Amino acid sequence: MNADRRTLLKLTAGLLLSPLARGQAPFPEPPVLKSRDGLLQVRLKVAPTPLSLVGREARLWTYGGSFPGPTLRVRPGDAVRLELENLLPESTNLHWHGLPISPKVDDPFLEIPSKETWSYAFTVPQDLAGTFWYHPHLHGRVAPQLFAGLAGAIVVESPVDGIPELREAEEHLLVLKDLELASGRPATHTPMDWINGKEGNLLLVNGASRPTLRATKATLRLRLLNASNARFYRLQLEGHPLYLIASDGGFLEEPYEVPELLLAPGERAEVLVRFQKEGAFRLLALPYDRGVHMMGGMEHMGHGGMSMGTSPSGPQTLLTLVAPPRPKPLPLPKALAKLPALNPNQARVTRRITFTEDMMAGKFFINGQAFDHLRVDFQGRAGDLEVWEVDNQGDMDHPFHLHTHPFQVLSVNGKPLPYRALKDVVNLKAKEVVRLLVPLRNLPGKTVFHCHIVEHEDRGMMGVLEVG
Ligand code: C2O
Ligand code: CU
Ligand code: CU
DSSP, X not given: OXXXXXXXXXHHHHHHHSTTTTTOOBOOOOOXXXXXXXXXXXXXXXXXXXXXXXXXXXXXXXXXXXXXXXEEEEOTTOEEEEXXXXXXXXXXXXXXXXXXXXXXXXXXXXXXXXXXXEEEEEEOOTTOOEEEEEXXXXXXXXHHHHHTTOOEEEEEOOGGGGSHHHHTSEEEEEEEEEEXXXXXXXXXXXXXXXXXXXXXXXXXXXXXXXXXXXXXXXXXXXXXXXXOSSOOEEEXXXXXXXXXXXXTTEEEEEEEEESOEEEOTTOEEEEEEEOOSSSEEEEEEEOOOOOOXXXXXXXXXXXXXXXXXXXXXXXXXXXXXXXXXXOXXXXXXXXXXXXXXXXXXXXXXXXXXXXXXXXXXXXXXXXXXXXXXXXXXXXXXXXXXXXXXXXXOSSSOEEEEESSSOBEEEEETTBOOSSOOOBSEEEEOTTOEEEEEEEOOSOOEEEEEEESXXXXXXXXXXXXXXXX
């Protein structure tokens, strides 16, 4: 055996015995930037950053030096002033995903050139609560920039957080984001990635692989964010149901028990976990088929033929939750929020949106057209209630996302949802039709809607809504 091989064996053995390899990395959470006296003032550098990831040196692109970026914690009515200093070798911008704020501030058409700084200033809307996020939105470059590491969470606190059943729960943020490294850097997109959306072989929770969270309380409140380019997470907790308490845009009216939960790219959910017994329970990502396209073989797969799509052979462990001794969970909250019952008969406009794909050309369309920032696809009027009928005529899942104007889902394939919720992303499986109720806010300007598989967005699956 030569020396090189011996070293390699020693290294491998070391890795096998390290706590990391045994799935016992401690549970990390991104740094938190909190508003003080009604103001959150931040200067955030967006820059290539060397850091240590899953025990290795890696060079990602980060906000503020951390992966994921810092969590911004604010309250309704707070003023936010964020200066974004672009130290990337290319242009970027920042999108406040899910916040109903002016599209003149949250401007998807803005371009911040390399070496320049841009100031974002807005007030957090009243009556807002929940888990939101920020990420780049420069058309054509969203996918590479998001995959390189650029994403962070926004938490809007609200009086509802103060009810005892929530206040006394142990709260954690889980940013689900996959990654693939090639020579210590985020792997670049292959032609196939631009069709299916890029997935990585590392399934990270707050930047860690299979961390362990040792709970000190018997009730956990988990804020879940799917900040991945294209990976779907079909989440299940061993031995426990999940109690959904909030969706993308804030609280449900009451907790809704689910055996598992699907999170499409861009979606958020808040769940309560109520430990009934001692032990260690894995949070699993179950196999999910989102209809990825194989294009006649393996030759397009690149990177040594890593597993494609979100459906590897079996469940994958994302995280291990350890219950405290003799757990006695809190009672479930009875009432959370009150959501308006919108009446579709009062809608002034019904819009139709169809998703189609041209796999061979690697292009994605809405109503037969690729995105054009100079074209206005829909004109709306502030204050109007609209019905949007979204029809996925393609062969893969496409998560529909609308900026600025959170909506309620009226039906999926004609079936109503079992609960009321404010959403900004809704997934459509192949051939599915969803009907949405969209109350247009008094936030005039040009905003966008698109598929949140960001490769599809970059390749044309986006349209413009102008509200006057
Ligand atoms: Cu998170 Cu336009 O998207
Ligand atoms: Cu968005
Ligand atoms: Cu899509």
